Structure formats: C-alpha cells, structure tokens
Amino acid sequence: MDIKQKLRAFIEDHMAVQEEDVQLKDSDPIFELGFVDSLFAMQLIGFIQNQFQVEIESADLDLANFRSIDRMAAFIQEKKANEEG
Amino acid sequence: MNMDADPKIKDKGREWKAVVWDLDNTLWDGILLENDRVWLKPGIKEIIATLDSRGILHSIASHNEHGTAMAKLREMEVDQFFLYPEINWNAKSASLQRIRENLNIEMDAILFIDDSAFERGEVQHAHPEVTCMDASRYKSLPRLPGLNPRFITQDSRRRRTMYLEDIQRKEVERSFEGPRKDFLASLDIQLWITPAKEEDLQRAEELTLRTNQLNTTGLTYDYKELRKLIHSPGHKLLVCELKDRYGNYGKIGLALIEITEKYWHLKLFLMSCRVLVYGVGTVVLSHIMGEARNSGKKLRADFIHTGRNEQMYVTFKFANFREVAAHDKKRIVLENDLSFIQKIPPYVDLRTG
Helix, strand or coil: CCHHHHHHHHHHHHCEECCCCCCCCCCCCHHHHEECCHHHHHHHHHHHHHHHCCCCCHHHCCHHHHCCHHHHHHHHHHHHHHHHC | CCHHHCCCECCCCCCCCEEEECCECCCEECCCCCCCCCEECCCHHHHHHHHHHCCCEEEEEECCCHHHHHHHHHHCCCHHHECCCEECCCCHHHHHHHHHHHHCCCHHHEEEEECCHHHHHHHHHHCCCCEEEEHHHHHHHHHCHHHCCCCCCHHHHCHHHHHHHHHHHHHHHHHCCCCHHHHHHHCCEEEEEEECCHHHHHHHHHHHHHCCCCECCCECCCHHHHHHHHCCCCEEEEEEEEEECCEEEEEEEEEEEEECCCEEEEEEEEECHHHHHHCHHHHHHHHHHHHHHHCCCEEEEEEECCCCCHHHHHHHHHCCCEEEEECCCCEEEEEECCCCCCCCCCCEEEEEC
16 A cells, blocks of 8 residues: 555554545545544554655644645655665 | 643642552451451541542552452442542552553653552553552541542532443443444443533532543633623523433533634633543534534634643544644644534434523
8 A cells, every 4th residue: 555545444443534425635624524532633643654754743733734645645745765865 | 832831731759640549458457368357447437438428439450369358348338439440460550551541641640559569669660650659548538638629519419320321321221232323322322411400510610620631621611700701791601411321421522612703712621531432522613613504604623732631633534623723732723614514413402502
C-alpha cells in the first residue's frame, strides 16, 4: 500500500464519519466529512509517526497539514525528505 | 517566570486518587494459598468504605489465584470496592501499570500498600512516582492529608459507581460490531453546557485540582475565586455535564471565558479524561467558538505546556487555533479567527442554557 492508501484505511477505520457510503477522496477535507475529535487527532498523529517513521513536532501541528489525505501525504513526504537530507 | 516556582501550579504527589492493596498479610492476616482461613485486618473494611465515600478508588495488586482470591473477597463482602483488581503472578510494577491505564490516572496519584519490602522496592524502582507504604500503617490512612480532599462533592461520592458504569460501557464497545459513529450513536449522549451556579463551584474547584491531561493551563482556582467570577459581568464560567444510556458522568468540564472588547478569551478550559473517548472536548470547543462568533468577537486562549497536557494542545491546533504570542517557552496565547468551526456531531444531543 502506498502512503495515501494507508492513510485512507486508517481514517475510515477510526474517524466518526457522518455520512454512510461516502467514498473518501484524496482531496476531500476530512474535517467536513467527519468529526475530528481530540481522540482521533491523537490517534492520527500516533499512526503517522509510527507508520511512516516521522517525528511530528509542535510546529507541524497546523490544520493545513492534516486537512486532506493529499495534504497529509505531502506533509509526510516533505518530513521524510528533510530527515534524509 | 519559572513555571515550577509559581505557587498556583499544583503541587503534585500530595493527593492520591487511588489506593492499591496487596492481599496476603496486608488486607487480611494470613496467606490464602496456604490456609483458607484468613481474616480481614481489624477495622480495614471501615477504612476502605470511608475512603470510598470520599471518592478515593481502590484496587488490588496481589500474587494469588484470581478465582480463589475473588471468592474470598466476595465472602468478606468487600469485593465491590475494588476496581480492575490485578490478581496474578505478574510483577507488581506491571500490575500497577495496568491499573493506572484502566483507571486513567497518573502514577503519582497511586498509594501502594504491601507488607513486603521486596514488593514495595520492585514497584518503587519501576515507578518512582508511586507512593509505597508498609501494611502496618493502614490505620493511619483516613487521617492522611493526601486522602482528605477539601470538598466531598456529589461527583466524588459517585466516583466508583461511575467507573463501574464505564466498565459496562467498555464491554459494549468491545463487542460492538460496526463503525465507531454507530457505537457513539447507540450511547444516547446528552451534553449540557450551562453557566456555573453557586452549587457547582465545589465541583468546579475539584475539577481544576484533579484534571491534568485535558487542561489548557493546569492553574487551579478555589471556591472564592470562582464565586467572584460567576458574579463578574466580564466573565463567563461554563460547566459541562454528560449523561448517556449507561449512566451519569456528572460534571466533567469547565470553561472560563474573559470577555474583552475584541475577544472572548479562554482563561481555562478543561475536561475530565473519563470522557475523552467521546470527543466532547472538541464539541464544547466548537460550541464556544460558535458563541464567540455570534457575538462578533474573535476567540483567544491561554495555554501552558505542563508536560501532561499535550493532548489538549493537539485539540486546539486541530480546531484551527494558531499561536499568536508567547510569554516564554511554556506559556503561550492561541487565537482562532473562527473562519472554520466543526459542526456538532449528530450523536451528541447538545443542550445549552
């Protein structure tokens, strides 16, 4: 699975999505499709750190980095590129 | 200013939320596996009941056969007092770790009582924050300041019952098949957000003392300060109460808002960690954000990194707050332009007044 597939699987399993049968697209704003509560936010951060081996710092906790699957994937790739460089 | 020097930051380690008991030669005289005739130590049942009525929780970490020991506790009519008993052959430090997780409290809120210096040493080595006490001192427990909360509120008296309701809820959740949203919908969650009244203030003070993880500042407020604030035209003090089909969580959240010309300023926002799984902190935050927007103001919030409240920081950042000022590394001010507010989820029946 690539990064986006893994993220989508995690979000579908853990987020309290509002509508049934909504296919979550990579560009969809997750905050509008479901309810992002503090529990889900913590789980998501833990998942990203463990699954993709990146360290999320306070400065990274910007809504813009987590708004959609696309944005999360871009954020993860950027973090990884910085760490390797 | 150095945070640790601030007298308003709570001095931790003085108040215990739970007492964890060994059994053999601690709760009772004798060793159960050697001889079935063991007797509760004199007065110990009354001591446990007294602490229980103050909202202090009890649990067990004992090396014994689980079934045999539980049967003995039932026979002695004390079994109902103990939450998440760990009766097995694991290291006691591991048992304490599990009890801590199940009760969702910090290690330094545990008082561990055992007659064996070896077991106390093992626990102390693994968990330096735990207070260990020799079993011979049990009669002193009701007098210890750390087991004497300043107020005994309706919520503290019901604390064990609320944990029992929660155990039932967790069992339903484990066996629930289907999406999390459906589980949450099955709970019939009712959330009240109302201005604090005089009779809420003891519990409000207790919340500022007991809540660490979901707490924006860790600052404590006493009854007098809170009473001033509910009569102040420049402030709002909101109390949150939660019920679901399994029981009443009681008053579980508090928000103190200072109203200025341009801002609603959250001076304090906290939620009991017992309701963490229902995401109600974010619901309350959404509600406050909506109210601030309706009154034509922006929303600001004080935040102090206490080393325990990272989850609250994440909650604010995911609710679109941005850091706008920093007094130092730990004390910051967050601001929300209220351009984006998450809708209240349909599984929460929100009532305001």
